[in-house]
Amino acid sequence: MKVLIIGGTRYLGREIMMRLAERGDEVTLLNRGRTECALPDNVDCLTADIMDPDLLVEALEGDDGRVRTFDTCVHMIAMDGARAERVIEAVWGLIGHYVQCGSTGVFMPLQRCPADESEPVAPPPPDMGGFGSKAESDQVARELCAQYDLPLTILRPTNIMGPGDVPIDLLGGRDAEFFQGILDGEPIIIPNHGDGLLQPGDVRDLADAFVLAVDQPDKAGEYNISSPYAITHNYYAQLLADAMDVEAQGRHVPVDEIIEEYAGTDRFSVRGIRFFAEHMCFTIEKARRELGYEPQYTAEASVEQTVRWMFDNNVIMRD
Numbered sequence: 001m002k003v004l005i006i007g008g009t010r011y012l013g014r015e016i017m018m019r020l021a022e023r024g025d026e027v028t029l030l031n032r033g034r035t036e037c038a039l040p041d042n043v044d045c046l047t048a049d050i051m052d053p054d055l056l057v058e059a060l061e062g063d064d065g066r067v068r069t070f071d072t073c074v075h076m077i078a079m080d081g082a083r084a085e086r087v088i089e090a091v092w093g094l095i096g097h098y099v100q101c102g103s104t105g106v107f108m109p110l111q112r113c114p115a116d117e118s119e120p121v122a123p124p125p126p127d128m129g130g131f132g133s134k135a136e137s138d139q140v141a142r143e144l145c146a147q148y149d150l151p152l153t154i155l156r157p158t159n160i161m162g163p164g165d166v167p168i169d170l171l172g173g174r175d176a177e178f179f180q181g182i183l184d185g186e187p188i189i190i191p192n193h194g195d196g197l198l199q200p201g202d203v204r205d206l207a208d209a210f211v212l213a214v215d216q217p218d219k220a221g222e223y224n225i226s227s228p229y230a231i232t233h234n235y236y237a238q239l240l241a242d243a244m245d246v247e248a249q250g251r252h253v254p255v256d257e258i259i260e261e262y263a264g265t266d267r268f269s270v271r272g273i274r275f276f277a278e279h280m281c282f283t284i285e286k287a288r289r290e291l292g293y294e295p296q297y298t299a300e301a302s303v304e305q306t307v308r309w310m311f312d313n314n315v316i317m318r319d
């Protein structure tokens, strides 16, 4: 397969790139060239900022002036409608299938648990912001792909966990110091009573889902992808402490008090804690049934291996 990945040098995009390259696909990345990443020999890299339509089109032209073509474009950074539009307008005539990375955040706050792909998408409450622009990028992709008769797959990960990045902390950020605090024996701040639900999707499983989607343009559609079940915030705190081999000491604090305590500190966002305090619980049955997606990592394994990655990479350190 000839695959163009927009992004592709960090975390989930990087995992997808590695899988496709390892099996011998012709992979081309397009990004600004700012994020450092060692690329396999068989991966080509084009440089452009997707916000600059002229540079984008120029980058996609081959050295001999002939335009490149691809079986599939995987767009990892459709953060809003403008980004989705710029990329689709530049690639639609060059590709046979467009795969966009969405987010289950567009469904927040949930009405049903577990939620499926038919969960309503409503504008998020102002203090949960952010996901409105992801919903907009989905809508732009639907409209443009319909107009250009291009098969569209939107894959929506839940919160991404797994080796390669700091996991979500219990204040809704990705703050290494939060995890160092747990290791140092500080109480773990847990929103409300700790019975909120978190459903981490392991980055390796999510990358597998993208490869399955790339291989099956005939199964184009919209899919939620994650691990098989959600865990409570209390259990997440326990799993983190177990993985660090420390005694778990939870301190339950109502979200509004957390906001009062942390608002204005640079490692905290109101949006992050509001999002984290929502239930995150999705069924992945559609992806299983249609794409053959079968996650290999439970939430427990994913937490344990992410903590190990933080130790191995000196993100957190014992005295």
Ligand SMILES: NC(=O)c1ccc[n+]([C@@H]2O[C@H](COP(=O)([O-])OP(=O)(O)OC[C@H]3O[C@@H](n4cnc5c(N)ncnc54)[C@H](OP(=O)(O)O)[C@@H]3O)[C@@H](O)[C@H]2O)c1
Residues within 6 Å of the ligand: 006, 007, 008, 009, 010, 011, 012, 013, 014, 030, 031, 032, 033, 034, 035, 036, 048, 049, 050, 051, 076, 077, 078, 079, 101, 102, 103, 104, 105, 134, 156, 157, 158, 159, 160, 161
């Ligand atoms: N984090 C989560 O828990 C979560 C949950 C659900 C969904 N998601 C979705 O996952 C996706 C993120 O994927 P990711 O892990 O691959 O990480 P990412 O950090 O979004 O990837 C950034 C990649 O895009 C490139 N890039 C950034 N801005 C660019 C621009 N203006 N023009 C061209 N290239 C640009 C970067 O390279 P350069 O810097 O070199 O340009 C890099 O390759 C997003 O769509 C997000 O909404 C995330």
